[in-house]
Amino acid sequence: MMKIYFFSVLVSKLALVPQVASALSERQLFNEREFRSRVSKALESMETILENTRKPVLPEEVEHTYQDKYALVEFVANSGIASYTNALKFVGIDNDTMEKALRWVHESNQTVSLEFDGNMYSELVKEEEGEVTTSTTKKVIESETITTHDNNCESTTETVKVKQPKWDYHYNLHMDFSLIVKSRDEEIKLMDATGSIPFVKTSYYHKQNGNARYHNERFKKDLNLTWLLRMVNGNMSQFTIDRDHESCKTPSRNNNVKKLLEFRSEIFYFAIGLKTFIQRVHKTHQMYDVGATTLNDSLPQISKGEIFIPIVPVFENSTTLSTEDLNELLKLQMKTLDSTTATAIDKYKDSKFTTSSGIILHLISDYIVSLSEQLFDSIEYIEYLLELKLIEAIGKRIDSNDFEKFMKQHNQKFFGRDYAPLPFSRAVQIPGRYPDGVISIESSDMSDDSEPIETLVRKIPAGSNRSMTIPIDAATTVELLGDQYLHGWIQHVWEQSNHGTKDHNLIARAHQFSSYLLVIGVLGGSETFIPKEALILKDKDEVIIPLLSEILPSAKEFKNAIASLSPEQQEFAKAFRAMQLESSVFGICVIPLKPQMENLLNLPEGALTKEIQLMQDLMSLFVEYQIPSDLLSFDGPKDIAAGDRVEAVKG
Numbered sequence: 051m052m053k054i055y056f057f058s059v060l061v062s063k064l065a066l067v068p069q070v071a072s073a074l075s076e077r078q079l080f081n082e083r084e085f086r087s088r089v090s091k092a093l094e095s096m097e098t099i100l101e102n103t104r105k106p107v108l109p110e111e112v113e114h115t116y117q118d119k120y121a122l123v124e125f126v127a128n129s130g131i132a133s134y135t136n137a138l139k140f141v142g143i144d145n146d147t148m149e150k151a152l153r154w155v156h157e158s159n160q161t162v163s164l165e166f167d168g169n170m171y172s173e174l175v176k177e178e179e180g181e182v183t184t185s186t187t188k189k190v191i192e193s194e195t196i197t198t199h200d201n202n203c204e205s206t207t208e209t210v211k212v213k214q215p216k217w218d219y220h221y222n223l224h225m226d227f228s229l230i231v232k233s234r235d236e237e238i239k240l241m242d243a244t245g246s247i248p249f250v251k252t253s254y255y256h257k258q259n260g261n262a263r264y265h266n267e268r269f270k271k272d273l274n275l276t277w278l279l280r281m282v283n284g285n286m287s288q289f290t291i292d293r294d295h296e297s298c299k300t301p302s303r304n305n306n307v308k309k310l311l312e313f314r315s316e317i318f319y320f321a322i323g324l325k326t327f328i329q330r331v332h333k334t335h336q337m338y339d340v341g342a343t344t345l346n347d348s349l350p351q352i353s354k355g356e357i358f359i360p361i362v363p364v365f366e367n368s369t370t371l372s373t374e375d376l377n378e379l380l381k382l383q384m385k386t387l388d389s390t391t392a393t394a395i396d397k398y399k400d401s402k403f404t405t406s407s408g409i410i411l412h413l414i415s416d417y418i419v420s421l422s423e424q425l426f427d428s429i430e431y432i433e434y435l436l437e438l439k440l441i442e443a444i445g446k447r448i449d450s451n452d453f454e455k456f457m458k459q460h461n462q463k464f465f466g467r468d469y470a471p472l473p474f475s476r477a478v479q480i481p482g483r484y485p486d487g488v489i490s491i492e493s494s495d496m497s498d499d500s501e502p503i504e505t506l507v508r509k510i511p512a513g514s515n516r517s518m519t520i521p522i523d524a525a526t527t528v529e530l531l532g533d534q535y536l537h538g539w540i541q542h543v544w545e546q547s548n549h550g551t552k553d554h555n556l557i558a559r560a561h562q563f564s565s566y567l568l569v570i571g572v573l574g575g576s577e578t579f580i581p582k583e584a585l586i587l588k589d590k591d592e593v594i595i596p597l598l599s600e601i602l603p604s605a606k607e608f609k610n611a612i613a614s615l616s617p618e619q620q621e622f623a624k625a626f627r628a629m630q631l632e633s634s635v636f637g638i639c640v641i642p643l644k645p646q647m648e649n650l651l652n653l654p655e656g657a658l659t660k661e662i663q664l665m666q667d668l669m670s671l672f673v674e675y676q677i678p679s680d681l682l683s684f685d686g687p688k689d690i691a692a693g694d695r696v697e698a699v700k701g
Contacts, residue, residue: 080426080427080430080431080434081423081427082427082431082434084423084427085424085427085428085431088359088424088427089108089362089363089364092358092359092360092362093106093362093364095358095382096362096379096382098382099378099379099381099382100375100378104366105366106362106364106365106366106371107364107365107366108363108364108365109122109363109364109365109432109435110435110438112365112367112368113368114365114368115368116301118365118368118369118370119300119301119432119435119436120291120293120301121369121370122301122363122365122370122432123291123301123302123307123429123432124289124290124291124370125363125370125371125376126361126363126425126428126429126432127287127289127306127307127310127425127429128286128287128288128289128376129360129361129362129376129379130310130314130361130421130424130425130428131278131281131282131287131289132287132360132376132380133359133360133361133380133383133421134278134317134418134421135148135278135282135287136380136383136384136387137387137414137417137418137421138164138414139384140387140391140410140414141229141240141241141410141411141414142229142231142238142239142240142241143164143231143240147231147238147240148282150238151231151233151275151279152279152282154233154236154279155276155279155280156279156280158233160233160234160235161233161234161274161276162231162232162233162274162275162276162279163231163232163272163273163274163275163276164229164230164231164240164272164273164275164320165229165230165231165232165270165271165272165273166227166228166229166269166270166271166272166273166320166323166324166327167227167228167269167270168225168226168227168228168268168269168270168324168327168331169224169225169226169227169267169268169269170223170224170225170266170267170268170330170331170334171223171224171266171267172221172222172223172224172249172266173221173222173223173224174219174220174221175220175221175222175248176220177217177218177219177220178217178218178220179215179216179217179218179257180215180216180217180218181213181214181215181216182213182214182215182216182254183213214254215254216252216253216254217252217253217257218250218251218252219250219251219252219253220248220250221248221249221250221251222246222247222248223246223247223248223249223334223338224244224245224246225243225244225245225246225331225334225405225408226242226243226244226245227242227243227327227407227408227411228241228242229241229242229411231275241407241410241411242407243405243406243407243408244405245331245335245405245408247335247338248338249338267327267330269323269324269326269327271320271323271324273316273317273320274316277309277312277313278313278317286373289306289310290306291304291306291307292304292305292306300433300436301432301433301436302429302430302432302433303433307429310425310429311426311429314422314425314426315422317418317422318418318419318422318423321414321415321416321418321419321422322415322419324411324412324415325412325415325416325419328408328409328411328412328415329412331408332408332412356386356390357383357386357387357390357417357420358379358382358383358385358386359383359420359421359424360376360379360380360382360383361421361424361425361428362379362428363428363431363432387417390413391410391413391414394409394410394413395409395410450542450543450552451495451552453542454542457540457542458471458504461504469506471504471505471506471507472504472505472507473490473501473502473503473504474490474491474502474503474504474505474537474539475488475489475490475502476488476489476490476640478560478566478640478642479642480642480644480645483659484561484564485561485564486560486561486564486565486566486642486644487558487559487560487561487564487566487587488558488559489556489557489558489559489568489638489640490502490556490557491503491554491555491556491557491597492554492555492557493552493553493554493555494552494553494554494555495552495553500555503539503554504539505537505538505539506537506538506539507535507536507537507538508535508536509533509534509535510533510534510535510536511533512531512532512533513531516534516577517529517530517531517577518530518534518577518578518579519577519578519579520569520571520578520579520580520581520639521578521580521581522581530579530639541599553596554596554597554599555594555595555596555597556570556594556595556597556638557592557593557594557595558587558591558592558593558595559587559590559591559592560587560588560589560590560591560592561590562589562590563589563662563665563666564588564589565586565587565588565589565642565643565644565665565669566586566587566588566640566641566642566643567584567585567586567639567640567641567643567646568584568585568586568587568593568638568639568640569581569583569584569638569639569640569641570582570583570584570595570636570637570638570639571583571637571639572633572634572635572636572637573632573633573635573637574632574633575632579637579639580633581639586643586669586673588643588669597636602627602630602631602634608623608627611623612624643669644658644659644665647665647668650679650683651668651679651682651683651684651699652683652684652685652695653684653692653695653696653699654692654695657692657695657696658696661696664696664699664700668682668699682699683699684698684699686698
């Protein structure tokens with residue numbers, strides 16, 4: 051009896067708990083040591099503005115609830131938003147400009163952006179041609195005596211004055227930049243600067259192209275401020291987390307925090323770009339302005355604790371700090387920003403090239419980078435606490451193998467006995483006979499431990515008017531009348547992984563003196579099995595076939611992906627997806643060869659069961675020599691006994 055197994059694979063992407071591998075990979079940039087150092091410095095600074103009886107602490111040091119973590123993330127987010135707006139005041143977004151930008155966003159629904167445009171280039175002023183006298187030495191041979199064994203030479207050296215041409219190219223190195231905030235209809239200049247220094251390039255021996263430009267560099271970048279301004283209402287930030295939204299998984303894994311971190315990433319790289327441009331300008335200044343008093347000075351950097359960062363994920367009596375406390379922290383931030391910028395400007399006030407505006411821009415950019423790092427680490431720290439508590443509750447850090455074991459146990463409890471998933475390990479067997487072999491699909495990890503996958507099964511018995519056909523070639527089709535089984539397999543993978551952490555293999559084994567045909571293919575329709583590969587297994591053969599799966603988008607993901615396509619593109623995408631789905635059901639067809647051989651040779655059922663040598667000889671003739679079946683089949687009367695028929699076939 052032949053059997054056909056079809057597989058439909060549902061991939062479940064896990065985003066349930068923070069300690070899964072996806073969450074760990076997202077936290078690779080979380081620097082716990084640096085984070086704790088910054089928080090420690092901030093707590094020391096906070097002692098100067100809070101009463102000495104108050105002791106804010108990190109959440110891990112005080113009991114709190116899960117909902118308290120949501121409140122803490124909201125406090126951290128609002129602290130970050132307010133800190134960004136305070137920092138931007140030092141590059142020109144003062145209270146009046148902020149009010150105008152808020153009207154653009156809240157009243158006119160316009161997009162507001164911050165645009166930086168910086169340029170550094172050289173300009174040829176004049177070209178001078180002249181000569182330079184150099185001294186060189188040469189050897190002068192006084193006398194020479196040649197013998198049969200060696201050469202004896204006497205020589206002296208003398209200094210010779212040599213004139214050689216040179217060309218001096220006089221340049222002016224220019225730098226300019228501007229920073230503006232703009233909407234669709236209006237823009238406001240926040241900051242601009244220009245600088246210029248002369249320098250000379252000298253060429254010897256040959257004339258160069260005097261129009262060549264040195265240090266020609268342009269940097270232009272925009273930062274979209276719309277989200278930040280939408281979060282500001284008057285003098286207060288209003289960030290909240292929609293805890294009832296379906297996308298909300300944890301306090302730090304939801305759409306609201308996602309948008310916050312997206313803006314954090316944008317302003318982080320915007321500040322990195324500005325900081326890098328000013329650094330290059332300053333290095334060029336050091337290279338050519340030999341008379342500058344700050345020749346060997348580097349640009350001001352923010353040392354730890356120098357400018358206060360108000361982003362502190364702390365609790366006081368199991369609650370976040372109040373709005374009044376946050377305002378005090380922001381005042382301390384402004385105070386330290388004022389003093390640090392004033393000191394830096396005083397040091398570089400005589401700079402001809404970098405300019406005081408450039409110094410402020412570099413300092414604030416550096417500070418925004420620190421703000422962004424602290425904001426990211428604070429949110430990741432809260433997710434990290436969830437991980438630690440869950441590991442503490444479970445007693446270990448779970449991986450995909452642990453979760454798979456959990457799901458197996460869960461399924462056994464959730465499903466009834468007749469519907470529970472079963473291990474896919476099937477005997478290749480004729481009813482009432484010893485099995486010819488076993489087929490299974492097994493998963494294995496790096497430890498080489500393997501076990502069958504568990505599948506949901508539906509059996510369609512033979513004779514239920516649902517036969518399956520196999521097209522062999524354009525003119526030949528084979529009809530399969532055996533049992534059919536539909537298997538549903540739920541494969542769990544981590545959210546950030548396209549595939550599971552395990553390898554999956556189709557394993558087929560044949561017993562001694564047994565044989566069967568294994569056909570692998572896909573479902574081509576409701577009644578068509580399209581074969582891809584086939585092989586005969588016999589006499590303790592074992593074959594291991596790796597299964598490579600490709601994850602298709604879900605119906606919802608597909609619908610969202612084609613929403614913006616043209617009608618023609620949507621039709622093509624739907625047709626192509628239909629083709630993919632039709633061929634996505636993996637199929638295995640198992641055909642025991644003894645019953646088929648008996649039918650082919652006109653022998654009664656079971657006639658070859660004990661004819662081991664005859665069966666092996668027939669397999670050799672058909673497979674190796676491809677003897678036509680007419681030369682071997684029994685063609686006598688139908689009432690002949692089974693033993694006589696077998697003897698006739700033996701010849």
